[in-house]
Amino acid sequence: RQMNIETESLSFIENIEDDNKFNAAMTSIYKIMNRDIFYSVDSTSGRYHSNLTNLPGYLREFITIHGQHLVNIDLKNSQPYLSTLLLTDPGKVAPLAKDRNFAMFVESLKSIESEDITKYKSLVISGQIYEYLMLKFADHGLHYTRRQVKRQFFIILFARNTIMNKQRRIFAELFPTVHERFSEIRGNSNSKNHFQNSKRFAILLQAVESHLILGRILPRVYAEYPGIIAVSIHDSVCTSLFTSDIETVKKIMIKELTDFVGLIPTLKTEKK
DNA sequence: GAGAATTTGGCGCTCCATAA
């Protein structure tokens, strides 16, 4: 791996007030400068972790690989987008569940259709789910920024079923069928095993994401375009800023995601 | 060799970061 970080990054972090944050950023920079490169795939959800995935986002623009700066191609509303599979085609994701019983349970789920599911799908593929919820929350007196809505939405998705706060109640009203299905998937197990209790839903979606990015998209990119720069940051793929490379990676991402999920995703390219 | 003093290693916690 030919990763480097430009020395300008050091002056960039100089005015960070918080000592802890400063030290964390400093450590990340020096690790790359000193060629202390690490990378691994974890055994829970199969995600890829590296110097780049741990690096503060605002320092990404100083990273080069083979001397090339990076562009990040991000899947919008990624986990909500992937969560639609549990509504439309659960059997497809069942093999990715680590726990046998949970896999069989997911396998047994049927595809469901309803008005609220159609609405959920359309919001998620257009990348508008947070904006929509922001409006609906505001109607009920909850005034959040987009960032806060995003955070709250993940709590709605992944918190155990016994937590029924105002936000979740609103979501359940807006998307009753979706909420019911997701509750079933989280289950009510009190097991300590995170492949069995409510955490299994988050883990499953992460496993789907890993399977798509690491198991399908990246191998295809490397096989068809040897030498191209492509590294993942969980749900996104970084490549060089050549327009042709960006288009290549995008095309493959859209193709693979659409094939697997059955819905066309929205990608966002951030030039760094 | 016995006991004290020091060092080492592991565990669990908190924080930082990333991602959703």
Added chain:
DNA sequence: TTATGGAGCGCCAAATTCTC
């Protein structure tokens, strides 16, 4: 809310080193 990794902390016990 979930997942990960790394750093750094305190804690404790085991291992090592020191002193008598």
